[in-house]
Amino acid sequence: MNRLPHGGPGRITGDGAVVARAPAKVNVHLAVAPLGADGYHELRTVFLAVSLFDTVTVRPAGDLSIELTGAFAGGSAGPDRVPTDRRNIVWQAAELLAQRAGVSAEAAITIDKSIPAAAGLAGGSADAAAALVALDTLWGTHATRGDLAELAARLGSDVPFSLLGGVALGSGRGERLSPVLARRRWDWVLGIAGEGLSTPAVYGELDRLRAEGLLPAGEELASPDPVVAALRSGPVEALAGTLSNDLQAPALVLRPQLRRALDAATGAGAAAALVSGSGPTVAALAADEDDAVALAAELAGSGHFRTVRAVHGPVPGARLVG
Numbered sequence: 001m002n003r004l005p006h007g008g009p010g011r012i013t014g015d016g017a018v019v020a021r022a023p024a025k026v027n028v029h030l031a032v033a034p035l036g037a038d039g040y041h042e043l044r045t046v047f048l049a050v051s052l053f054d055t056v057t058v059r060p061a062g063d064l065s066i067e068l069t070g071a072f073a074g075g076s077a078g079p080d081r082v083p084t085d086r087r088n089i090v091w092q093a094a095e096l097l098a099q100r101a102g103v104s105a106e107a108a109i110t111i112d113k114s115i116p117a118a119a120g121l122a123g124g125s126a127d128a129a130a131a132l133v134a135l136d137t138l139w140g141t142h143a144t145r146g147d148l149a150e151l152a153a154r155l156g157s158d159v160p161f162s163l164l165g166g167v168a169l170g171s172g173r174g175e176r177l178s179p180v181l182a183r184r185r186w187d188w189v190l191g192i193a194g195e196g197l198s199t200p201a202v203y204g205e206l207d208r209l210r211a212e213g214l215l216p217a218g219e220e221l222a223s224p225d226p227v228v229a230a231l232r233s234g235p236v237e238a239l240a241g242t243l244s245n246d247l248q249a250p251a252l253v254l255r256p257q258l259r260r261a262l263d264a265a266t267g268a269g270a271a272a273a274l275v276s277g278s279g280p281t282v283a284a285l286a287a288d289e290d291d292a293v294a295l296a297a298e299l300a301g302s303g304h305f306r307t308v309r310a311v312h313g314p315v316p317g318a319r320l321v322g
């Protein structure tokens with residue numbers, strides 16, 4: 001049996017809490033096909049998990065509740081508002097796992113958000129993946145990694161990758177993954193905007209631009225092979241030359257000031273800069289860790305971002321901590 005490599009009562013602390021964390025992601029390649037009949041777009045993508053983590057703590061309780069803490073607990077309006085009821089993907093993850101395991105969906109869940117919502121960084125997906133791992137231990141459901149991946153795919157297109165981490169090729173809606181071995185570390189600076197973008201709105205804008213002939217239809221999906229080869233072995237110039245994201249153009253239409261933010265990143269010495277996923281986060285590629293720290297300092301003062309974070313990847317997917 002493909003049992004989880006972690007879990008078990010040893011991970012439950014004195015007050016019964018179980019803690020898990022999961023990383024943000026950057027799509028270093030994101031090719032998007034035309035809108036399918038199921039309302040989704042077929043993708044060819046390369047995911048990279050980066051060192052910005054949300055932490056989910058679950059405790060025994062008589063019902064299900066969600067509390068948000070941390071720098072990105074959420075605004076009061078707009079796509080970055082994070083609900084604490086059944087609209088939260090973590091609530092849905094809890095109900096799905098409980099149903100699968102035949103247990104009651106009872107837990108007091110705290111989500112410590114370091115990953116901004118509606119930022120193109122899969123923050124909600126990270127929360128769902130971490131919740132699955134933590135609740136599996138709290139409830140003793142003994143799900144296999146395969147079971148959790150199957151539940152993850154039902155929760156959202158990016159949740160399976162948040163569970164897996166590292167580097168992976170994604171197809172289908174993004175939920176079909178093949179892991180890629182990348183031996184070297186990549187340093188990035190994430191430029192985080194003050195206001196989020198809605199993922200469906202960005203996909204919708206892509207469809208509109210294509211329907212009006214302002215962008216190629218996307219019938220031919222660009223191959224991820226060059227970016228995978230560059231990710232495996234470098235050098236940084238090779239990766240810089242292969243980064244691409246079909247959602248960048250629609251994100252730029254919806255948020256024109258992103259153009260200046262991207263230019264600020266390259267102007268400050270980034271090897272390349274692109275919009276992460278559906279945006280509006282700017283992912284700026286640095287030559288190494290020192291370069292990332294310097295780049296982050298410069299971009300922090302540029303006025304284009306609410307905040308910046310120096311991160312690196314690949315890092316592991318959702319796992320227990322403590």
Ligand code: C5P
Nearest residue numbers: 039040041043156157173174199200203
């Ligand atoms: O799967 P998830 O719930 O994260 O997707 C959110 C939205 O993003 C979908 O409702 C859809 O509008 C869009 N999407 C898409 N094609 C994908 C993934 C997401 O159109 N492959």
